[in-house]
Amino acid sequence: MNMQTTSRQTAAEAALIDAFNQHVGDLPGNGAVISARDRLVDDLKTNGLPTRRVEAWHYTDLKTLLRALPAMQPAGLVAAPAPLVETASVIVMQDGHADGKASVEGVVVGTFDAMLREGTAAPGLSVIDGDDTIGKINGSFVRDGYVLEFPEGVEIEQPIEIQALHGAGQIHTRFPVSFGAASKATVIERHVATTDGQAFVSSVSDISLEDGADVTWIVLQEQGSSDTHLGQVRIRVGADAKLRLFVINAGGKLVRQELRVDVAGEGADLQLRGVNLLGGDTHTDVTLVLGHNVPNTTSTEIFRNVVFDRARGVFQGMIKVALDAQKTDARMACNTLLMSDDAEFAAKPELEIFADDVQCGHGATVADIDDNHLYYLMARGIPRSKARAMLVNAFVAEIVEELDDEALVEALETVISGWLERHA
């Protein structure tokens, strides 16, 4: 991408480099970490933020969309919201800082700050590929996060909720999580803005599922209306492991959620579900790169998007089936309800299949509410506006209901219906 070095540096790009130069001294990390950070910042300096000419960023021209950066230091302590599920174990990130005393029974909990200081974080401060701008930004600036280790065979009954709470400012967090063989758990990664001030957030979750692990991982993004959220989930799924990955976007001004999934063990199953609730003058991009890299693995990906006002949504879904990944079964669907004439959604499903004995499919639909459904509800006396709200809610609730934990389903439905009530 050297051709882009000729383009002029934007205010946001200059601010990124500037912020690094000013704060490199107080970012945690040993020598190895500092050189890893230096390499990433150099890359940003040389290549800048990606434009539409970079295929992976074609629909989210970060160079144009990211106008300015808030000051580095986030400010203000805030009260933690109630957990989604009452019985959950909650660990809180406050303005990008983990609590060194946080603990969850049955789980080894550490902080990323400690990993940075020890230098064990250095190898992870790397990019997946040249287009991994989120990896570059996060790796340059990350300060803290929780490190969770689920021992082999452990079963954690109640969900664990990581509450990433912040006010205005820059927040860069990372969550390395390993689920030991045959462990079982539900983790909710919840990003919540607690003030209206502008925040710039990057967050990388680096997750591995060892053989036979059974994991539900939920990303709930509820950033403020002027916030930028650059999220990335890197996941490796081992043999016979089962992963339910659920991503809900219900906030933010400029959002990119990257899901980089490596289905790496035979018999692995991925169930990926996404809900994008988009309104106002916002831009939200979900980009999935899913590799089926060994034989006999399965996955389903379903995204439901509801777009109001002048919001723009993007879904890029790439499924790659490696040459020897025979008997892969992968199904992807992206369904969108456009609720206004100015709303936009771009869906780009892609299949790249090298094996010859696989079942793969994808479909994308964009529609308004089904008139037959609307008529049926109205014929029973439900006024038009209420009937429409019920149908929008149903459109997204349908996939939430696939989670078999009743308390969790109810909690997510409350988030969704609350958002719809505020926006519809």
Added chain:
Amino acid sequence: MLEIKNLHARIAEDGTEIIRGLNLTVKAGEVAAIMGPNGSGKSTLSYILSGREDYEVTEGEILYNGENILELDPAERAAKGIFLAFQYPVEIPGVATMQFLKVAMNEQRKARGEAELTTPDFMRRVKEAAAELKINPDMLKRPLNVGFSGGEKKRAEILQMALLEPKLCVLDETDSGLDIDALKIVADGVNALKSPDRATIVITHYQRLLDYIVPDTVHVLYKGQIIRTGDKSLALELEANGYADIIGEAA
């Protein structure tokens, strides 16, 4: 209760005229059967009564308790007590049946200026009505009509009718797809709602349903007009001789 005068209506999308000068009067307390061959406009008539927007009334009027209802949308008509039991109830994934019932009942009550039902009161009503119709409570836990068999869908329609307590019930081919036991249950449900201030219009193809829901009047619909009106013996005559004779006379 219902007076339809010289009604002309067409499909909004392509302008095909379906109802061509239809006249019909149904009094409170009356059970009126509308029979007719395929394509005569029976279902269209039921949709127009309910206010479906795919049809356009070009002439005539529909008076319900003396009020012209053509300008009202389906929800407003329903709140005034008009209920259509659909021939093919749609499946709506993601909408829980119980939630739907509760919202429908309460929205109608709100529109009429009545207090909303409390949850225990609502539950009790549903439980009682479902038991009458031999509806398995598990069915009500599913999304609306999703995965219901044909018979279950028809029973669910009658359940809605029983709960919403409409004044004008329109049953569109409620007998289609029902075996004889289910037919009896559904007919009992309809008969249980019979009252002097309620009228029922039974749209059907066959005499069979009319053995169980006995009509006061029978009307033959053909090419968008009522071409013959009689009492219940007319249905038997149609059953014996088919529509050809009557159509021949009218032509």
